[in-house]
Amino acid sequence: MAGNNSLELEINSLFQEGNTLETICAEIIAKYEKSDVISPSEAESISHFLITAGRPDLLFKFYLKCLYKDSIGDFPWGSFKEAYDQFEPSLPTSLLDIIETALDDKKNYENASKSPSLVNLIPSISAYLDSKRQQFDSERLATKTKLISQLNHNRLYQLREQEEQTLQQLIRMFPLDTEVKLLHQAHLEKKADEILSRVRSPRSNKYSRHLVEKHSPETEDFISQIREHISTLSDKLQTEAPEQLYNLTILALQFELYDLSLELIDKAPKSFASEWLKAEILFESSRFLDLLKHLESIEKDMTSTPESTYGSIYLRAQAYYGLGQKEIAIQLLESLSAKVPSYRSTEALIHEWRNS
The missing domain is CATH 1.25.40 (Serine Threonine Protein Phosphatase 5, Tetratricopeptide repeat)
Structure with missing residues (x-):
């Protein structure tokens, strides 16, 4: 009872x-x-x-x-x-x-x-229920947005365990949500790609990966469908909920749709988080000159924090290394490692670059 x-x-x-x-x-x-x-x-x-x-x-x-x-x-x-x-x-x-x-x-x-x-x-009771449903939907949307942002943060700073935990929490809370399903699918494909890359070429160079990677016709068809779905959804969100374009950009980035990711993040409201997400897209897509210019813009226009300073040094080092400026890149990483040795596997990366 x-x-x-x-x-x-x-x-x-x-x-x-x-x-x-x-x-x-x-x-x-x-x-x-x-x-x-x-x-x-x-x-x-x-x-x-x-x-x-x-x-x-x-x-x-x-x-x-x-x-x-x-x-x-x-x-x-x-x-x-x-x-x-x-x-x-x-x-x-x-x-x-x-x-x-x-x-x-x-x-x-x-x-x-x-x-x-x-x-x-009684109409007032019906209105009360409608209000409660809207409040519930609003709270769930806020929770989902917060968790997706946390997922991106964990992915951004290579916090693998936390990334997995946050994704599982999203799946438990939103098992039928299309966006969460797509994030889960992208996560599984990313893990599969990482396993295959270790088996096939353990010392493969990140900077040539995007140039030589090929997909099967089935995979290309699937990615094309995802691209179309995201593009359609972005048109709707730009009018109804432009703040959600940030999360949609993360989804596109999970599928390595870099051109689409840049289009989406440029449509999203400008913020500290969106500017740093754009920097990560430029890095992941190996657009190193654009990345250096964008980092200068962030440092000029945005208020800096310790975390953003570390991120800027790290991405700047990656950009210089991608452009063939190995010594400058190593010097930047060494200065970062002196302050935060565990930041994004900095010490392991220095060792790899010195022996490359």
């Missing part, structure tokens, strides 16, 4: 004593009819018990007495209507007007919204 635990224990105790159901109903009603104040949880438990016991007539009479005494502050109009429906086919207009007036006065729609017939009869 949902509701008040003490009432549930009391009813159970009366059953244990061998009392009949009729006697228990009478004792419970007699006790609470004497109360000057009945809490919402107590009212809910009494309603549940009497309905389950098959005595909606007793519940209806009990509610009438409570109304007369005004003993239930947050009156459960939904439960009241449920009891009334058990023995009367329709609600008189006068009683409906009383319910509607009381609801408009106290705004206690929650219990009333549990009665489908009241929802259909």
